[in-house]
Amino acid sequence: MSVSSLAEPRTLAQRLAEAEATIEALLSGQVDAVVDPRTSTPVLLSKAQAALRQSENGLRKSEEQYRQIVEATSDGIVKIDPLAQVVFTNRRFARLLGYQVSEIVGASLFSFMSDAVKSTLLKSSESRSSGGDAIDVALRHKNGAEVATSITATVLVDDAGMPVGHLAVVRDVTEQMKLQSQLMVSDRMASVGTLAAGVAHEINNPLAAVIANLDYVSEQRRLLLDADPALRLYESFLTDIKGPLEDAGEAARRVRLIVRDLKVFARSPEEEPTSSVSVTTTLESAMRMAWNELRHRARLVKDYGPVPEVQVNEARLVQVFLNLLVNSAQAVPEGSADKNEIRVTTRAEGNRVLVEVSDTGVGIPAAIIGRIFDPFFTTKLAGVGTGLGLAICKRLVTDMGGELSVASEVGKGSTFRVALPLMSALTTQKVPSIRPALASARRGRILVVDDEELIVRAVERSLGKEHDVVATMGAREALALCARGDAFDLILCDLMMPDMTGMDLHAELIQIAPELAANMVFLTGGAFTPKAREFLAVTSVEHIEKPFEPANLRAFVQRYLRVSNVPALVT
Amino acid sequence: MNRSPGKKKPSLVLRLYVAGNAPNSVRAISNAQAVCDEHFAARYELEIVDLLDHPHRALSDGVIVTPTLIRLSPLPVQKVIGTLSDTNRLLLVLAGQ
Numbered sequence A: 001m002s003v004s005s006l007a008e009p010r011t012l013a014q015r016l017a018e019a020e021a022t023i024e025a026l027l028s029g030q031v032d033a034v035v036d037p038r039t040s041t042p043v044l045l046s047k048a049q050a051a052l053r054q055s056e057n058g059l060r061k062s063e064e065q066y067r068q069i070v071e072a073t074s075d076g077i078v079k080i081d082p083l084a085q086v087v088f089t090n091r092r093f094a095r096l097l098g099y100q101v102s103e104i105v106g107a108s109l110f111s112f113m114s115d116a117v118k119s120t121l122l123k124s125s126e127s128r129s130s131g132g133d134a135i136d137v138a139l140r141h142k143n144g145a146e147v148a149t150s151i152t153a154t155v156l157v158d159d160a161g162m163p164v165g166h167l168a169v170v171r172d173v174t175e176q177m178k179l180q181s182q183l184m185v186s187d188r189m190a191s192v193g194t195l196a197a198g199v200a201h202e203i204n205n206p207l208a209a210v211i212a213n214l215d216y217v218s219e220q221r222r223l224l225l226d227a228d229p230a231l232r233l234y235e236s237f238l239t240d241i242k243g244p245l246e247d248a249g250e251a252a253r254r255v256r257l258i259v260r261d262l263k264v265f266a267r268s269p270e271e272e273p274t275s276s277v278s279v280t281t282t283l284e285s286a287m288r289m290a291w292n293e294l295r296h297r298a299r300l301v302k303d304y305g306p307v308p309e310v311q312v313n314e315a316r317l318v319q320v321f322l323n324l325l326v327n328s329a330q331a332v333p334e335g336s337a338d339k340n341e342i343r344v345t346t347r348a349e350g351n352r353v354l355v356e357v358s359d360t361g362v363g364i365p366a367a368i369i370g371r372i373f374d375p376f377f378t379t380k381l382a383g384v385g386t387g388l389g390l391a392i393c394k395r396l397v398t399d400m401g402g403e404l405s406v407a408s409e410v411g412k413g414s415t416f417r418v419a420l421p422l423m424s425a426l427t428t429q430k431v432p433s434i435r436p437a438l439a440s441a442r443r444g445r446i447l448v449v450d451d452e453e454l455i456v457r458a459v460e461r462s463l464g465k466e467h468d469v470v471a472t473m474g475a476r477e478a479l480a481l482c483a484r485g486d487a488f489d490l491i492l493c494d495l496m497m498p499d500m501t502g503m504d505l506h507a508e509l510i511q512i513a514p515e516l517a518a519n520m521v522f523l524t525g526g527a528f529t530p531k532a533r534e535f536l537a538v539t540s541v542e543h544i545e546k547p548f549e550p551a552n553l554r555a556f557v558q559r560y561l562r563v564s565n566v567p568a569l570v571t
Numbered sequence B: 001m002n003r004s005p006g007k008k009k010p011s012l013v014l015r016l017y018v019a020g021n022a023p024n025s026v027r028a029i030s031n032a033q034a035v036c037d038e039h040f041a042a043r044y045e046l047e048i049v050d051l052l053d054h055p056h057r058a059l060s061d062g063v064i065v066t067p068t069l070i071r072l073s074p075l076p077v078q079k080v081i082g083t084l085s086d087t088n089r090l091l092l093v094l095a096g097q
Helices: A012-027 A046-072 A091-096 A115-127 A174-227 A229-240 A242-266 A279-294 A314-331 A389-399 A453-463 A475-483 A502-512 A530-538 A550-563 B023-039 B055-060 B087-095
Strands: A033-036 A041-044 A076-080 A086-089 A131-140 A146-157 A163-172 A275-277 A299-304 A310-312 A341-349 A352-359 A403-409 A413-421 A445-449 A468-472 A490-494 A520-524 A542-545 B012-018 B044-050 B068-073 B078-081
Touching: A012 B078, A033 B055, A041 B055, A076 A091, A086 A091, A091 A163, A115 A131, A146 A174, A174 A229, A174 A242, A174 A453, A174 A550, A229 A242, A275 A279, A275 A314, A279 A299, A279 A314, A279 A341, A279 A352, A310 A314, A310 A413, A314 A341, A314 A352, A314 A389, A314 A413, A389 A403, A389 A413, A445 A453, A445 A475, A453 A468, A453 A550, A468 A475, A475 A490, A475 A502, A490 A502, A490 A550, A502 A520, A502 A530, B012 B023, B023 B044, B023 B087, B068 B087, B078 B087
Parallel strands: A299 A341, A445 A468, A445 A490, A490 A520, A520 A542, B012 B044
Antiparallel strands: A033 A041, A076 A086, A076 A163, A131 A146, A146 A163, A275 A310, A341 A352, A352 A413, A403 A413, B012 B068, B068 B078
16 A cells, blocks of 8 residues: 655655654654554544543533433423424423323324314414414323413524424423412402402491391380280281381391301401310311201211311301301202211311311312302302302311312212311410399490491480480590590490591590590491501400391390499489 | 635645544644634635544555644645644745745
8 A cells, every 4th residue: 555645756864754753743742643554544542532532521421411401490391393293302391291201202292282272383383483482382191181381482493594393391380370360369359358348338337227227116016016005006007017027127137147248258367366176076066057957968977087176266167167068968959868978077187187078969060160169159049048158168267277178070079178277377365355244234324426327326226215325426526525524334436437436536535534435335337447457456445246236235235234333323 | 624715726735634633633723724824814725634534545645643734735745743833843844845
């Protein structure tokens, strides 16, 4: 083999010079490779070899680093060719859809979408530019379920700028969407709360007047009928109006119950006293209350596991269980109690207490199960349910720091689960003062302060027979009476009044007539300003909620007067 | 790999044999390019040949080690072996007769 094909034959001197230069380069370490003329095989010198190896290692290392990044990211990464075939994917994407990486590579990305999603995507891709914007795509999991994702795709181009496919970053947004819808629900609940507070206030004042006056008319009717034989002429009339009066009273009371239920959404749970409550005892008392609803429809099965006590408001917990039990009972058709079952289970799990109420009723269709905790959502006939029961349960359980959830199958039944934390965050405890009951009624002098004329008159009528009632329409007037030295055994005062509030009056009285301030009781309409809420939370002044039953109001006043330390100055 | 920054027929034609990205070869490439760009701008052609890919070509050019730079034109053919870091000596060879 010729060593030189170059034009001129080399002289010996040139060859020697070349050889010398080669040796010099070799000795000074400037040579990388030598080619063996006999075999034409290039041989890398060890130093160069090591260096090359190092750079290869470096390449491998940086490749490994990128791999790690691609695998560690919480997003799915997919590379597809122009025909949408998957060329590369990370494990995250495969897991998102329930596959192995090897099952995904080579498949068409469209095979993980429903036809509808695919055609929408293809249609929209025409109008989209090179990408960069995230689009929402529902992918199909191996098990058939839909996975909500947000996909950001970038066009990949080769050295010549020709498109060679797409790189897609796929984010699982199932959780995000769940949170969003929860947020919307809690938003809705907040507006219901605001609405409820307003409605409660607007309705309770006139309603108090309606109830008290109906009561008064009924009472007068009874007295007329009993007392005066001369009025016998009107006996049939008086008898006839008994029914309508009772109906009106019943209807007004129903309005009151609805408003009271609504107020659950407007109340602040911190105001309610909590205590250590036995879940099973609470369940038992709810069952006793619901017994009439339950017994004709299903067998009641109790499956109580040992559970620790929870720190909640007991009355509220009873309300929750009662609502759930009645709800379960109503899901079961009447008449075949032996075939149906309502099962109540308690058990401890971690730091929670789980209470489940299951029925073998009609079940809840999937289409509406998301709405059953919405206020005013009901499937029951008008008059049977207001659509507030489950919404109230949800709200109460949430306020207890717990969770209310449901699982249901149409035709098989539903299970409602209440999960309560062992230690509630609500630790404030307020023990209501109990006044010892004494005998004999006594006549007292009572000042009524309310800007609502209807209320003032209703209270006057309710208490007028047993007590001396002084009525005022504003706190200033009341203050003037007190300032000039009038004495009262009891001051029934509206809390929220425009010009001067009940709280202001109370503060003034403490200054000028502390013994009268001590005799104040507030009438509250349900809506509180934050200031009023705070005031009620710390004050020792009692309050009565409007609308009140006249009989209850009378009983309250009697009880109050019996234990009152200040003797009446009026004979 | 041909490099012909100018459109005119180049007055200096060079061929540099290297061994992949081995360090001395990389150094030789960058040294050759720097000197040529500075002193023969637009009038040179530098071909870089990888010995690992073309051992036969190297042997036919009488090259048995890399890096080796060959001046093909103008004649006579000249060779420089090593990293070409001695700029003065390189210039002497490239510009000399």
